[in-house]
Amino acid sequence: MACNHSRHASIANQSSLIARATLRFVATTANQIDDQNNKNVNAKPLTDMPGPKGLPFIGNLWTILKNNRYYQNRSHELLSIYHAKYGPIYKCRLGSIAFVYITKPEDIAKVFKVEGKYPNRGPILPFLIYREQRKKPKGILVGISEDWRLSRSIMDKKLLKLKDVKAYDNRLNEVTTDFIHYIKRRRIEDNLNGEIINLKECLYKWSFESINTVIYNKRLGALNDPPIPLAKKFYTAVFEMLDRTGLLRLVPPYYKYIQTKYWKEYCGFWDTLFEIGEELIVEERARLQKLADSDHAGQIPQDSHRSENMEFLPYVLSRGELTDEQITANIIELMAGGVDTSANTITSALYILGKNPDIQENLYQEVKSVIKDRECLDWDSLQKMSYLRGVLKESQRIYPVVQGLSRIIAKDVVLSGYHVPAKTMIITGSYAMAFDKSLYDEPDKVKPERWIRSSEQKQPPFSFLPFGFGTRMCIGRRIAELEMQILLARLVYEFRLDTLNTEKIKLINRIVLSPEQAIRIAFHPRNS
Numbered sequence: 108m109a110c111n112h113s114r115h116a117s118i119a120n121q122s123s124l125i126a127r128a129t130l131r132f133v134a135t136t137a138n139q140i141d142d143q144n145n146k147n148v149n150a151k152p153l154t155d156m157p158g159p160k161g162l163p164f165i166g167n168l169w170t171i172l173k174n175n176r177y178y179q180n181r182s183h184e185l186l187s188i189y190h191a192k193y194g195p196i197y198k199c200r201l202g203s204i205a206f207v208y209i210t211k212p213e214d215i216a217k218v219f220k221v222e223g224k225y226p227n228r229g230p231i232l233p234f235l236i237y238r239e240q241r242k243k244p245k246g247i248l249v250g251i252s253e254d255w256r257l258s259r260s261i262m263d264k265k266l267l268k269l270k271d272v273k274a275y276d277n278r279l280n281e282v283t284t285d286f287i288h289y290i291k292r293r294r295i296e297d298n299l300n301g302e303i304i305n306l307k308e309c310l311y312k313w314s315f316e317s318i319n320t321v322i323y324n325k326r327l328g329a330l331n332d333p334p335i336p337l338a339k340k341f342y343t344a345v346f347e348m349l350d351r352t353g354l355l356r357l358v359p360p361y362y363k364y365i366q367t368k369y370w371k372e373y374c375g376f377w378d379t380l381f382e383i384g385e386e387l388i389v390e391e392r393a394r395l396q397k398l399a400d401s402d403h404a405g406q407i408p409q410d411s412h413r414s415e416n417m418e419f420l421p422y423v424l425s426r427g428e429l430t431d432e433q434i435t436a437n438i439i440e441l442m443a444g445g446v447d448t449s450a451n452t453i454t455s456a457l458y459i460l461g462k463n464p465d466i467q468e469n470l471y472q473e474v475k476s477v478i479k480d481r482e483c484l485d486w487d488s489l490q491k492m493s494y495l496r497g498v499l500k501e502s503q504r505i506y507p508v509v510q511g512l513s514r515i516i517a518k519d520v521v522l523s524g525y526h527v528p529a530k531t532m533i534i535t536g537s538y539a540m541a542f543d544k545s546l547y548d549e550p551d552k553v554k555p556e557r558w559i560r561s562s563e564q565k566q567p568p569f570s571f572l573p574f575g576f577g578t579r580m581c582i583g584r585r586i587a588e589l590e591m592q593i594l595l596a597r598l599v600y601e602f603r604l605d606t607l608n609t610e611k612i613k614l615i616n617r618i619v620l621s622p623e624q625a626i627r628i629a630f631h632p633r634n635s
């Protein structure tokens with residue numbers, strides 16, 4: 108039976124999916140099964156797989172609680188400790204989530220081969236239960252099966268196709284220009300020798316403004332002084348929602364039955380996101396209607412109706428395949444998915460550059476040799492900047508935004524000699540893999556050059572997948588890469604960066620991994 112692919116899958120089904128499907132630690136006897144090379148192998152049963160012994164229902168949640176909640180938002184650390192203890196494959200249960208954890212690239216490759224037609228990361232219950240209680244549709248982030256595929260096939264066209272993404276470079280440069288002016292202003296106002304107070308929020312503003320200029324083809328005003336209230340309301344709600352999802356995800360889903368204050372507040376953050384999304388879509392529909400009316404009066408060039416020339420939102424709206432509610436759900440998931448992720452990666456990159464002046468200098472020299480206009484780093488120039496891409500990849504390796512990728516596999520598979528049945532949840536250990544000596548030469552060192560194509564040592568396939576893989580990989584990948592490359596290069600061109608934190612940064616898991624402590628960067632103008 109397919110794992111809950113029905114269009115109207117209920118939360119009840121989703122919950123039982125967790126119980127049944129995420130891990131079937133049933134006593135599977137040793138199986139004769141084809142492995143990747145079509146050889147019959149005597150795979151060991153899942154019951155033989157090592158792993159920490161948990162308590163019924165809560166699994167290793169006890170370890171989290173017992174340690175004075177230290178691991179409450181550091182499940183990535185706990186999983187890495189288990190990785191050191193049990194090796195590259197183990198089975199585990201954390202609260203309501205049971206899974207097999209893998210770190211060998213060849214196992215990861217096999218998992219993606221059996222992810223099926225509708226890849227499924229497994230339910231994020233707080234997201235799903237909110238949508239069920241409020242009767243909201245699911246967008247691509249949480250949707251599964253045909254609904255997911257339809258939305259994804261429409262949006263992929265405008266967000267992942269190179270031709271369309273290239274065309275976003277101008278407006279992303281405009282956001283970056285505003286961000287640089289904003290930093291210059293803040294340096295003076297904060298008066299702290301170049302340090303900016305609350306850099307995290309500043310970068311939230313940048314990433315929010317960037318993703319929205321792609322979605323709406325207009326500025327929402329997050330970098331205005333003061334920011335437009337709607338923008339601040341949205342990125343604050345994203346932050347709070349993610350913060351609480353991390354904890355709610357670990358505990359059994361009591362909130363399905365008991366409306367605690369905590370849960371009500373959580374729903375309030377989602378309500379804000381939906382309200383803002385709905386408001387913006389209504390505005391956009393009205394704008395398009397006005398344009399269509401003037402078009403009848405012969406004022407709009409015919410060409411702008413061709414789907415390949417359309418902007419993202421007019422394209423999605425004009426397709427007529429999704430209801431406005433579905434479009435809203437998709438758009439707010441894009442808006443929510445694009446804020447923390449890019450902002451955190453840039454934070455890590457700034458931290459690394461400010462700590463490693465030689466790397467910063469190399470990058471500065473590369474930017475200087477390529478940049479033609481200090482207010483615009485276009486797509487073609489960016490293609491010449493391999494060191495810049497290396498710096499970003501190192502930032503994503505050392506400080507990944509997600510602790511790992513997850514999939515509920517569609518078919519049985521043999522992983523590291525164990526027979527893993529279909530419907531098991533698999534989690535890859537990106538966080539632990541980043542420092543694996545068998546995958547990286549001197550993994551503790553920051554080496555942007557390890558990613559440069561001509562470099563002799565190539566990373567094994569499936570060892571580094573910061574944006575995921577396959578048809579369910581990050582839909583914002585190309586936008587994120589473009590916006591981050593533009594911002595990082597132009598910041599280094601304008602400022603010499605100095606990291607003021609003396610301690611090593613640690614990450615906490617709020618669904619996305621984020622620095623635990625405030626990252627303190629001083630921006631010194633180069634006057635170049």
Ligand code: HEM
Pocket residue numbers: 228247248249259318440441442444445446448449452508509512513572573574575576577578579580581582583584586587
């Ligand atoms: C540094 C920036 C980013 C990183 C590291 C990142 C990482 C990821 C990862 C690992 C996934 C899961 C992929 C998988 O399961 O195979 C994902 C999914 C997703 N990301 Fe991103 N992301 C980033 C930026 C963005 C941006 C800018 C957007 C907004 C356009 C976005 C929207 C999404 C959405 C909507 C999904 C769910 C896609 C689906 O399930 O079909 N992300 N991202």
